[in-house]
Amino acid sequence: MASVAERIFVSQESSPEIPNKVQPHIKGGVELVHVDKAFSNGLVATDDISLTIEPGCFYSLLGPSGCGKTTLLRMIAGFDSPDAGDIRIAGKSILGTPAYRRSVNTVFQSYCLFPHMTIRKNIEFGLKMKRIQPLKRRQRVDEMLSGMQIEQLADAYPAQLSGGQKQRVALARALINEPEVLLLDEPLSALDAKLRRELQIELLRLQKSTGITFIFVTHDQHEAMIMSDKIGIMQHGRIQQTGSAYELYEHPRTVFIARFLGLxxxxxxxxxxxxxxxxxxxxxxxxxxxxxxxxxxxxxxxxxxxxxxxxxxxxxxxxxxxxxxxxxxxxxxxxxxxxxxxxxxxxxxxxxxxxxxxxxxxxxxxx
The missing domain is CATH 2.40.50.140 (Nucleic acid-binding proteins)
Structure with a gap:
């Protein structure tokens, strides 16, 4: 299968140096234990989901719109709370921990950059909230700008950037805080095919270089199969099957999974x-x-x-x-x-x- 071959090729390529990560340290895994979530109108978003994502894994949640994948991401981030069940990072429950205290950062489809701040200040924002000293902040931002190859954009504003440049800034802002888990909510869906391909490879290299656990939400089966160590296919609030791209392609379990994978x-x-x-x-x-x-x-x-x-x-x-x-x-x-x-x-x-x-x-x- 070409997409799996592409992924193997990319993972064997030498990765660009990421600031402060000469040898990546594998970050914490994620566990979901019987997680339920329903909205006030009675719509079930997640139904008794139990899932283990290994530390340092690139895990994709794949499924059609409305299947619950973004709600699951929001609960891990702390933007929503489950009605039942537990969510753990590195073996510790994070229920009751506010979003800003979780070792989790999120990259959104809409980038969510501060329009009144320069790119440098956007990337620096998280470090400033953590009260990192100005000299050290500047040094780390400089390293991140260089590592993401956007040094020339340091003094620009978001409105002056292309979609691909904005996405690199959003990634830099998330990664500079060195989270254990990086959540990506369809971050490439608004990009054209060529740029999307380039950033798919960039994301793979970043994940392997940093050792951060990536949880990637998408409805694009080809994207998930190219990029992921493991994929969970969701339908009606449940994970119907999980496995590597090869396992899912060679052994789809149901008619729905086969059709969703394009068979x-x-x-x-x-x-x-x-x-x-x-x-x-x-x-x-x-x-x-x-x-x-x-x-x-x-x-x-x-x-x-x-x-x-x-x-x-x-x-x-x-x-x-x-x-x-x-x-x-x-x-x-x-x-x-x-x-x-x-x-x-x-x-x-x-x-x-x-x-x-x-x-x-x-x-x-x-x-």
């Missing part, structure tokens, strides 16, 4: 022949598009262990390194197939093909 081949088991009746009690199956082979009918070897279905190409989507085909089988089932054949072998809509895959690549899905 389009959701098939009713009864629609496929050659499937052993005892293979699974699940009523739905999925298969990754890259695990399916297209062959011309006259070149199909009909090997044992492979399922073969005749179909017709309905659509073709050229994507550079590969081409996606929508193929309709004779029984009406449509499958998305990802093909990396050389350009001269690529097929066109209307052509009949044999769709071939191994039964071992079919993944059973719960409802």
């Amino acid at each position: 389009q081949n959701i098939i009713r088991k009864s629609a496929l022949t050659h499937i052993p009746a005892h293979s699974s009690s699940a009523h739905h199956l999925t298969i990754h598009p890259e695990r399916i082979t297209l062959l011309s009918p006259n070149e199909n070897p009909r090997e044992d262990g492979l399922s073969n279905y005749r179909g017709v190409i309905k659509d073709r989507l050229y994507k550079g390194a590969h081409t996606d085909y929508v193929v309709e089988l004779e029984n009406g089932v449509e499958l998305l197939v990802s093909d990396q054949s050389p350009l001269h072998q690529r097929r066109t809509p209307g052509m009949y093909v044999d769709v071939v895959f191994s039964m071992a690549d079919l993944i059973p899905l719960e409802e």
Whole structure:
């Protein structure tokens, strides 16, 4: 899977030096124990969530709007309180501890920079509230400006900055306080694709360099899979499945998770022949598009262990390194197939093909 490969590549790259962090010290983990939260209108935001996030982990909360992921973040930050359950950082309960006393900082989607302050003063603000001496404050701000490569912006104001520059300032302001946990609430959603990609890599390097536990909220499955050590997929206030990007992609548990991860081949088991009746009690199956082979009918070897279905190409989507085909089988089932054949072998809509895959690549899905 390309996104996992990208993440491995980034994590192996040498990270830029982060101020005062020659050797990163792994910071405290987060535990949520049977956390419930409902709003005054009766809407359940989180429903009996128990979760352990290891120290120094880049953990992403992934899910559709309204699933409870931002509410969970706000409770860890101290902006909201749970109705029941406990929240712990480094093994200690933080319930009753006000937000400003928690070793937690938050980076918001809207940046929340002070418009009347220069960039230097924005970054310095947290240190000033902690009554750090002016000379030491200046030294640490200078180091952070250099580490984030925004020295030239020190005397500018937020209104003079681009979206990417504002996000770097927001990160610098959060990191300078050296929190144990950094919460990021969809911080890249307002950026264009190129800048978003650049800051994804920057966030990964920062997290590995500082050792801070990152909890990242997003509804973008590709972003979560590229960046995360672990991902928790939320629906209706509950975490439906948690695991690495590889684990989730290769073993989605339910139809909802498969669809949310972008797996389009959701098939009713009864629609496929050659499937052993005892293979699974699940009523739905999925298969990754890259695990399916297209062959011309006259070149199909009909090997044992492979399922073969005749179909017709309905659509073709050229994507550079590969081409996606929508193929309709004779029984009406449509499958998305990802093909990396050389350009001269690529097929066109209307052509009949044999769709071939191994039964071992079919993944059973719960409802």
